[in-house]
Amino acid sequence: MTATAISLRGVSKTFYKRRSLVDVVRRTPVSGVTAVNGVSFDVKPGKTFALVGESGSGKSTIAQLVVGLQQADAGDLLIKDQSMLSGRTVGLDMARTIQMVFQDPYTSLNPRWQVGAVISEPCRALRLGLSEPEIRDRVADLLTKVGLHPSDAGRSAHELSGGQRQRIAIARMLAAQAEIVVCDEPTSALDVSVQAQILNLMRDLQDEFGLTYLFISHNMSVVRFMADDVGVMKQGRLVEQGPAEQVFSAPADPYTRALLAAVPRPEPEAVH
Amino acid sequence: MSQTTIPSDSASIPVDARPPWYQGKLVRAFLRSPLTILAVIVLVLYLLAGIAPDLIAPHKVFDLSTLDFSNAFLPPAWVEGGSMRFPLGTDDQGRDLLSAIIYGLQVSLMVGVVSVLLSLVIGTVLGLLAGYFGGWLDALIMRIADIQLTFPAILVAVLVDGLARAVLGSGLHEQLAIWVIVAAIALPGWVQYARTIRGLTMVVRGHNYVLAARLMRQPTSFILRRHILPNVATPIFVLATIQIAVAIVIEATLSFIGLGVPPTEPSLGTLIRIGNNYMLSGEWWLAIFPGLALFFLVMAINLIGDFLRDVLNPQL
Numbered sequence: 001m002t003a004t005a006i007s008l009r010g011v012s013k014t015f016y017k018r019r020s021l022v023d024v025v026r027r028t029p030v031s032g033v034t035a036v037n038g039v040s041f042d043v044k045p046g047k048t049f050a051l052v053g054e055s056g057s058g059k060s061t062i063a064q065l066v067v068g069l070q071q072a073d074a075g076d077l078l079i080k081d082q083s084m085l086s087g088r089t090v091g092l093d094m095a096r097t098i099q100m101v102f103q104d105p106y107t108s109l110n111p112r113w114q115v116g117a118v119i120s121e122p123c124r125a126l127r128l129g130l131s132e133p134e135i136r137d138r139v140a141d142l143l144t145k146v147g148l149h150p151s152d153a154g155r156s157a158h159e160l161s162g163g164q165r166q167r168i169a170i171a172r173m174l175a176a177q178a179e180i181v182v183c184d185e186p187t188s189a190l191d192v193s194v195q196a197q198i199l200n201l202m203r204d205l206q207d208e209f210g211l212t213y214l215f216i217s218h219n220m221s222v223v224r225f226m227a228d229d230v231g232v233m234k235q236g237r238l239v240e241q242g243p244a245e246q247v248f249s250a251p252a253d254p255y256t257r258a259l260l261a262a263v264p265r266p267e268p269e270a271v272h
Numbered sequence: 273m274s275q276t277t278i279p280s281d282s283a284s285i286p287v288d289a290r291p292p293w294y295q296g297k298l299v300r301a302f303l304r305s306p307l308t309i310l311a312v313i314v315l316v317l318y319l320l321a322g323i324a325p326d327l328i329a330p331h332k333v334f335d336l337s338t339l340d341f342s343n344a345f346l347p348p349a350w351v352e353g354g355s356m357r358f359p360l361g362t363d364d365q366g367r368d369l370l371s372a373i374i375y376g377l378q379v380s381l382m383v384g385v386v387s388v389l390l391s392l393v394i395g396t397v398l399g400l401l402a403g404y405f406g407g408w409l410d411a412l413i414m415r416i417a418d419i420q421l422t423f424p425a426i427l428v429a430v431l432v433d434g435l436a437r438a439v440l441g442s443g444l445h446e447q448l449a450i451w452v453i454v455a456a457i458a459l460p461g462w463v464q465y466a467r468t469i470r471g472l473t474m475v476v477r478g479h480n481y482v483l484a485a486r487l488m489r490q491p492t493s494f495i496l497r498r499h500i501l502p503n504v505a506t507p508i509f510v511l512a513t514i515q516i517a518v519a520i521v522i523e524a525t526l527s528f529i530g531l532g533v534p535p536t537e538p539s540l541g542t543l544i545r546i547g548n549n550y551m552l553s554g555e556w557w558l559a560i561f562p563g564l565a566l567f568f569l570v571m572a573i574n575l576i577g578d579f580l581r582d583v584l585n586p587q588l
Contacts (some may be wrong), residue, residue: 069483069486069487091489092489095488095489098487100484100487102484103480106479107479109481110499110502110503111503123489125485125488125494126488167482
């Protein structure tokens with residue numbers, strides 16, 4: 001086992017406005033937004049690292065950089081001690097190692113596909129070397145693992161609720177046999193009661209398969225429940241990081257304190 | 273595992289990404305629209321006549337041995353001097369007009385359907401590529417589309433037809449006339465499909481199932497065919513329905529001005545043009561009936577197209 005599952009070293013990413021012909025002719029200065037600015041952190045294998053911060057703080061950009069949907073401008077990004085920026089080893093091997101669970105369950109599954117096709121897609125695409133009967137067994141097995149029934153394989157994605165869809169997105173991630181999973185706000189679009197079920201499921205699966213999670217969220221309660229380590233982001237910078245207990249009990253940065261103070265607390269006294 | 277059952281409350285979240293025809297909505301709306309039912313009946317009759325004119329037409333109008341000049345210029349059956357043998361009258365060579373219209377439909381429908389299919393395929397492929405890849409490819413395809421849009425479809429069709437005449441020579445052109453017309457009508461048609469597909473593709477390419485497929489390193493051709501195309505195709509059916517009517521009218525117009533199919537394989541447009549020569553000499557039926565046949569065909573297709581648009585796109 002490697003020392004770190006994911007390691008970021010001074011990673012930066014700036015998005016530039018697309019320049020039209022008029023901009024070129026008028027020599028408008030190039031304007032860009034630095035979404036991620038010199039961020040460094042390590043994610044330990046088998047642990048959960050949570051990134052918190054408000055909208056626009058660069059959390060989701062980091063998620064996209066880590067899985068390779070975006071390329072960083074500067075710094076180094078290592079997945080299992082292998083650099084993603086210099087060697088460009090973004091092949092099937094890396095895809096088998098790292099997968100993603102998305103925020104919006106309503107667009108995470110192709111509405112025209114049956115559930116079985118969705119879950120088995122990684123088996124075929126990543127050439128995991130399974131025969132068709134093995135793939136069918138695996139789909140049934142994974143459906144059971146995420147709390148659904150094997151007969152749900154024949155249903156269409158559009159018949160399912162948000163929570164069920166997210167379970168299927170998780171089953172698809174498991175089908176890829178990934179070790180590292182980037183979760184971009186996987187429960188923020190769900191009902192509170194369903195949120196708890198999905199989070200419990202994700203923790204159970206982490207214990208069973210030894211998964212490493214990079215968990216992106218703006219919900220401090222969810223982060224407290226899931227995270228081993230926490231990084232707090234503000235305007236593209238990591239303002240604080242450390243073990244979850246430490247960040248929650250003794251926040252060092254004023255921004256972290258403000259975030260924690262903003263968490264709504266149940267106040268039984270207020271109800272008469 | 274702390275939770276293994278799906279609670280009933282999660283099933284109550286309203287989710288319906290299904291296209292409307294899966295919901296039985298299409299059938300219900302259809303049954304509530306008498307005009308559309310009528311249009312479909314009319315269209316089915318036209319299609320039957322177009323597919324099997326030999327079975328339906330009372331006379332074999334292209335068999336010269338059946339023609340009799342003594343039957344020339346007979347008026348419709350209900351006019352004095354008309355005969356029940358020729359319900360809509362006859363032309364200058366004693367040809368039954370009803371039969372000529374039924375045979376002419378075959379050409380009109382064929383040109384309409386094939387040219388729309390052709391431009392639909394071209395437009396869909398270019399629209400998918402432009403929308404998915406963006407950048408210079410998108411700019412190139414869409415600028416060509418903009419240029420194309422500045423030329424009226426009929427003008428492009430005339431140009432293509434003229435070019436084909438010059439290249440092929442009159443003998444070969446005569447044989448290939450129908451296919452030249454199909455190409456001439458299909459060429460300007462792709463733009464609308466490409467623009468529609470491009471816009472929808474730009475939305476769908478950001479959907480998570482597309483990102484997930486990219487993370488699995490699915491080949492781009494697979495993503496375009498299996499993930500994007502099925503989710504952007506619905507509005508194209510509506511567009512194609514209406515475009516068939518447009519194509520039929522363009523073909524009739526080209527034939528009317530003498531650029532379309534040769535008189536040996538008359539389409540509705542050819543019949544109207546020939547009939548037009550006799551309008552002022554009293555044989556009004558030769559232009560009016562092919563014109564009415566064209567009118568009802570285009571009307572039926574447009575009504576069905578409007579109905580589909582209303583049902584499938586509730587935001588319109």
